[in-house]
Amino acid sequence: MYEINRKDTIDLLSNLVAIESTYFEEEEIIDYVCDWLSDNKLQPRIHEYFDSKVTKFHGKNVISELVGDKNGPTICLNGHLDTVNLCEGWVKNPKGEIEGDILYGRGALDMKSGCAAILMAIKAFKENHESFGGKIITTLVSDEEGPYGLGTNALIEDGILNDVDLSIITEPSSGFTGIEFPTLCLGARGGYGLNVEFFGKSAHAATPELGINAITEASKFVKEIDNIEYLKDDFLGEGNACVISIEGDGGACSVPDYAKVTLFWHIVVGEDPDTIVEYIEKAIERAELKGDYKINFREAPSEGSKGFMPYKVDESLNEVKSFKESIAKICGKEAAVTSFSSIGDFDYLGTRLGGAPALVFGAAGKNFHGANEYVEIDSVVKTAEILYDYLVKTLV
Numbered sequence: 001m002y003e004i005n006r007k008d009t010i011d012l013l014s015n016l017v018a019i020e021s022t023y024f025e026e027e028e029i030i031d032y033v034c035d036w037l038s039d040n041k042l043q044p045r046i047h048e049y050f051d052s053k054v055t056k057f058h059g060k061n062v063i064s065e066l067v068g069d070k071n072g073p074t075i076c077l078n079g080h081l082d083t084v085n086l087c088e089g090w091v092k093n094p095k096g097e098i099e100g101d102i103l104y105g106r107g108a109l110d111m112k113s114g115c116a117a118i119l120m121a122i123k124a125f126k127e128n129h130e131s132f133g134g135k136i137i138t139t140l141v142s143d144e145e146g147p148y149g150l151g152t153n154a155l156i157e158d159g160i161l162n163d164v165d166l167s168i169i170t171e172p173s174s175g176f177t178g179i180e181f182p183t184l185c186l187g188a189r190g191g192y193g194l195n196v197e198f199f200g201k202s203a204h205a206a207t208p209e210l211g212i213n214a215i216t217e218a219s220k221f222v223k224e225i226d227n228i229e230y231l232k233d234d235f236l237g238e239g240n241a242c243v244i245s246i247e248g249d250g251g252a253c254s255v256p257d258y259a260k261v262t263l264f265w266h267i268v269v270g271e272d273p274d275t276i277v278e279y280i281e282k283a284i285e286r287a288e289l290k291g292d293y294k295i296n297f298r299e300a301p302s303e304g305s306k307g308f309m310p311y312k313v314d315e316s317l318n319e320v321k322s323f324k325e326s327i328a329k330i331c332g333k334e335a336a337v338t339s340f341s342s343i344g345d346f347d348y349l350g351t352r353l354g355g356a357p358a359l360v361f362g363a364a365g366k367n368f369h370g371a372n373e374y375v376e377i378d379s380v381v382k383t384a385e386i387l388y389d390y391l392v393k394t395l396v
Contacts, residue, residue, distance in 0.1 A: 004384040009116060010103070013113060013380060021082050023083070023084070024055075024142075026059075026081055026082050033081065044063065045064075047155065051150055054148070059150050061140065061141045061152075063155075066138075067135050069132070071133055072134025073134045073135075074164050076166070077118045077138045077168050077387065079114045084145050094373075096108070108365065109175045109363060109373050109374060110373070114383065120388075122138055122391075131396075139160075148305040149348060150301065164356050167353065168359050168361065168387065168390075169345060170383060173185045173338075174364035176341075182327045182335040184361050185340045185346075186313040186338075186339065187312035188311065188350070189339070189343065191308050192297060193262075193264050194262075194265060195261060196295050198214045198248075199291050200212035200255065201257055202256070206253070214291060217259065217293075221283055221289065222246070225283060228241065231275070235312055236312065236339050239271055241279070308343040310351075313359065323359055323390050326393065331386075362383055365379070
């Protein structure tokens, strides 16, 4: 059984966490990862993209390919280098602080832990196996935490992942699900951002009965959301609609004639934008609204980035069985198998690569997207060892 160097893993992860890399601000960490890959003879290259439609963001992804001398599958290892914004309430150092087996820091769990595990695994593979079949394509991307997942979306739209047979995304599956490590996610819910506009009729606030209050109408709709009967999936559960904001203003003394409810809507397999529209229209019908309305899905940089479609992976696939065997070998116990409740680059990889399975597996920890985020170091090391074991078993 191959052991990944724990100290080197901690050093790498600590260096990644120390670099601030809020989404849209990833230049420094991309430079660091490129240098690390070069130092370890892993031949990085930069993939650039530009969203000219919505965000006007010029982004970069880091790619490293190991190509075998024989035929075999193409495996994509995917992780994101960006983090969310720094929130209030931190007591630990958000740039990194170690206590025993715990490493605190912004992005320590989500998901610099997974990126470190990928890098340690491919370093070990490069050092130990000159001859193998197939290809490993490592993609460490920008802007996963942003609204559109621009980095991975660009990889797909530019055809870089066309030949991928399997994706492994090292998001912290144990940390996100709250299930003890090791946990393997074989699918995820999808989701779409949208808003519903409500159009009323203005009147003086002294005589509101002469108008149609758009905010009141919007509130009736929001109340009806609780009564939606969502499609239930035996593995993914069911979707939900979360109200993000309600906007409207009647001025100093007027009935507001306009309101807008912004939502994020999670869906399961069998649901799509059309079913979301149906849910909304039925809720509005039940609310017996007086005014008009309009449903608008959010503007997106491209067709593929309009939303995140849900997916499931068949547990009986040979790739899944083999990966589970590697988990059991390294951890000494079977993996818990479940699904991701939210969205991420795994949705893109699991639904837009011609049916190639997308497995989500990563570290344990807590407080992702929150103060005092932390990762359990041992789970990072084991994640790297599991990746390495699976790559060797599959390609060598």
